[in-house]
Structure formats: structure tokens, C-alpha cells
Amino acid sequence: MSENKELNPTARFLMGPGPSDVHPCVLKAMATPLVGHLDPQFIEIMDGVKDMLRGLFRTENDLTFVVSATGSAGMETCFVNLLEPGDEALVCVNGVFGNRMCDIVERCGAKLVRVDAPWGQAIDPAQVKEALGKCSPKLVAIVHAETSTGVLQPLEEISELSRNAGALFLVDAVTSLGGTDVRIDDWGIDAVYSGTQKCISAPPGLSPVSFSSRAVEVMDNRKTKVQSWYLDLSMVRKYWSGAKRAYHHTAPISMIYGFYEAMRLIFEEGLEERFERHRRNHELLRDGLDDLGFEFLVAPQLRLPMLNAVKVPADVDEAAVRRRLLDEFNIEVGGGLGDFAGKLWRIGLMGCSCTQNHVNMLLMAIRRIF
Numbered sequence: 001m002s003e004n005k006e007l008n009p010t011a012r013f014l015m016g017p018g019p020s021d022v023h024p025c026v027l028k029a030m031a032t033p034l035v036g037h038l039d040p041q042f043i044e045i046m047d048g049v050k051d052m053l054r055g056l057f058r059t060e061n062d063l064t065f066v067v068s069a070t071g072s073a074g075m076e077t078c079f080v081n082l083l084e085p086g087d088e089a090l091v092c093v094n095g096v097f098g099n100r101m102c103d104i105v106e107r108c109g110a111k112l113v114r115v116d117a118p119w120g121q122a123i124d125p126a127q128v129k130e131a132l133g134k135c136s137p138k139l140v141a142i143v144h145a146e147t148s149t150g151v152l153q154p155l156e157e158i159s160e161l162s163r164n165a166g167a168l169f170l171v172d173a174v175t176s177l178g179g180t181d182v183r184i185d186d187w188g189i190d191a192v193y194s195g196t197q198k199c200i201s202a203p204p205g206l207s208p209v210s211f212s213s214r215a216v217e218v219m220d221n222r223k224t225k226v227q228s229w230y231l232d233l234s235m236v237r238k239y240w241s242g243a244k245r246a247y248h249h250t251a252p253i254s255m256i257y258g259f260y261e262a263m264r265l266i267f268e269e270g271l272e273e274r275f276e277r278h279r280r281n282h283e284l285l286r287d288g289l290d291d292l293g294f295e296f297l298v299a300p301q302l303r304l305p306m307l308n309a310v311k312v313p314a315d316v317d318e319a320a321v322r323r324r325l326l327d328e329f330n331i332e333v334g335g336g337l338g339d340f341a342g343k344l345w346r347i348g349l350m351g352c353s354c355t356q357n358h359v360n361m362l363l364m365a366i367r368r369i370f
């Protein structure tokens with residue numbers, strides 16, 4: 001045992017689909033000495049987390065907090081609390097994360113209706129409209145920023161269609177939150193989950209969530225118990241809100257410290273300024289990649305600024321070049337998933353990884369290798 005070395009991995013520049021680089025202030029916050037998870041000081045920190053998170057989500061929703069696990073647990077939290085066996089759910093699928101939603105819907109014992117679009121394209125509201133003419137789902141679910149393809153999905157029209165059909169509107173904002181506008185109240189979103197390791201630039205481990213009063217009403221009127229004990233919000237809620245905070249599970253104190261500090265830094269920068277920084281660096285990267293012969297997968301008006309999916313020139317062994325970027329330049333970029341494996345790079349410009357220096361460093365490294 002004694003031959004195990006002290007943890008000291010080489011510093012990397014994280015320019016893949018997440019995690020992203022973390023600000024030193026966040027790492028420092030995570031080293032803050034612990035207090036108990038029911039300590040009045042910690043309750044105050046939780047209140048600060050909820051307050052800043054409402055600002056980030058642009059919502060007044062009372063039920064806004066963080067699930068104690070990664071983004072996928074936030075996804076599961078939304079579905080298992082809103083669906084009961086036999087319910088119907090419509091899921092829009094244009095990438096990996098839409099598929100993951102479908103898997104969870106089926107595990108809930110709910111009836112799944114899929115609306116599919118080719119990977120790299122957005123879901124057309126007309127498709128949703130047509131599907132809603134043939135079913136009456138309890139909820140409609142969609143991914144705002146498809147990290148597997150780099151598509152930014154317009155939400156407002158589909159939200160309105162869902163509402164008019166009497167369905168709740170559930171959105172995956174894992175990659176979008178903190179890097180581009182996400183407006184829960186203005187866009188009529190009833191349930192949303194995100195993650196900490198993408199544009200928020202904290203380590204992975206928490207999933208910010210928020211629920212509208214309509215969604216809370218649906219949860220309050222359940223006939224069956226939520227099948228997951230850990231994610232059952234009827235219990236978790238009593239720890240995160242209310243006058244008397246009751247123990248459910250031990251909150252991951254250090255993670256919450258880090259998330260608190262990451263959000264504080266976001267508001268110090270300003271939301272609009274942060275979104276503008278993501279746009280600007282995306283354009284800088286786009287111009288450089290154009291010159292190097294890379295082609296974007298997604299049409300210009302639907303491109304995510306924080307996740308650039310580009311087709312690698314045909315004569316390039318993409319995996320070998322990515323490996324050299326890591327070994328020789330300490331830069332991590334992501335490969336393609338599914339049908340895009342071996343053909344696509346996914347270059348993240350998320351949060352603290354979204355700087356002019358990151359972009360220039362990557363372009364220079366690719367030029368050296370090519």
C-alpha cells in the first residue's frame with residue numbers, strides 16, 4: 001500500500017464535453033473546514049445557494065435546490081417524481097441525452113412516446129404538434145443543449161404546445177446553464193435539471209433543479225410512492241426548505257461550498273457578460289477551425305457556443321491526434337458518440353475553459369500536429 005504515490009496528476013486544460021476547468025476560488029472553497037449539515041451556518045449557506053440558483057435559472061420557483069449527485073441524477077429526479085406507472089410521457093430525441101431520458105421513462109413504468117430528429121438537427125415544433133395530436137402525455141421532455149451533437153434547441157414554441165396540451169414541460173439544461181440564456185419562468189418550464197461541471201465550472205457531483213408550482217402540485221397528488229428512496233422529493237424537500245429542516249441524507253458539504261462559490265463568481269462576472277464571453281470565444285474558435293479545414297456539424301443559427309461539434313478532416317486519425325493533444329499539450333477534447341464515434345470532435349468552451357487563451361492554445365497545438 002505504501003508505494004501508492006501522492007495524488008498529483010498533470011494539470012490539464014479541460015476542453016471536452018465536461019468537466020471544465022475549475023476556478024481556484026472554487027477549489028479553495030471546497031477545502032473550507034466542514035460544519036454539520038444541520039448547523040445554522042450551513043442552513044444559511046443553503047439559503048444562499050437557493051437564492052443564487054433562482055437567479056441563474058431566472059425563476060421565482062420555491063422548489064429550487066441541488067440534488068446530491070451528478071446531472072443524470074437530476075434527470076432521474078425529475079422523471080421519477082413526476083411520472084407514475086401507466087402515465088404517458090413524450091420525449092424529444094436528437095442525441096444521447098434524449099435517449100437517456102427515454103430509458104428512464106421506461107424504468108418508471110410509464111408509456112413512452114418518442115419524437116426523433118436526426119442527430120445534429122433541432123426538434124421541429126411541428127413534429128411535437130403532430131405527436132400531441134395523437135397522445136395526451138403528462139409531460140413533454142426535451143434537451144436544451146445536446147452535448148452529444150452541439151445543438152441549441154429553441155424551447156418557447158414547444159413549451160407553449162405542451163402547455164396547451166395540458167402537459168408539464170421538462171427541460172435538460174445541463175450544458176446550457178451558465179453559458180447561455182436559460183429562462184425557466186419566461187419560457188414556461190415546469191421542471192429543469194442541470195449539472196455543476198459544465199458551464200458552471202465546479203467539479204461534478206451536484207445537480208441543480210427547479211420545479212414550478214404546477215409540477216409541485218402533480219407531485220403532491222401522486223397515488224403511488226416514488227420508486228427511488230434517495231430521490232423522493234416529498235422527503236428531500238423537508239431538508240432544503242421549510243422552517244424545520246429535517247435530516248434526509250447527509251448533504252455533500254464540500255461540494256455545496258464549491259457550488260456556492262462558483263455561482264458567486266458567475267454573478268460577480270454578470271450573466272450577460274458571461275454569455276457574451278461564450279459567444280465571442282466560440283466565434284474565435286470557429287474562425288480558427290475553418291482555416292484548419294474543420295467543418296461544423298450544426299447549422300450556424302443552432303450552434304452551441306460552449307460545445308463545438310466539428311467533423312475532423314477525412315485524412316486525419318482523430319483518436320491519435322486527440323491523444324497527442326493530451327500527451328504533448330495537456331489539452332483534453334472530446335470524441336464523437338454513437339454514429340459520430342471516430343468522425344467528430346466535441347470541443348468544449350465551458351465556464352473557466354472558455355477563454356481566448358484556451359482557444360489560441362488549442363489552435364496552435366492542432367497546427368503543430370497537422
Ligand SMILES: *Cc1c(COP(=O)(O)O)cnc(C)c1O
Nearest residue numbers: 070071072097145147174175195
Ligand atoms: C453531461 C450531461 C448530462 C449528464 O450529466 P452527468 O453529470 O454526466 O450525470 C445530461 N444531459 C446533458 C445534456 C449533459 O451534457
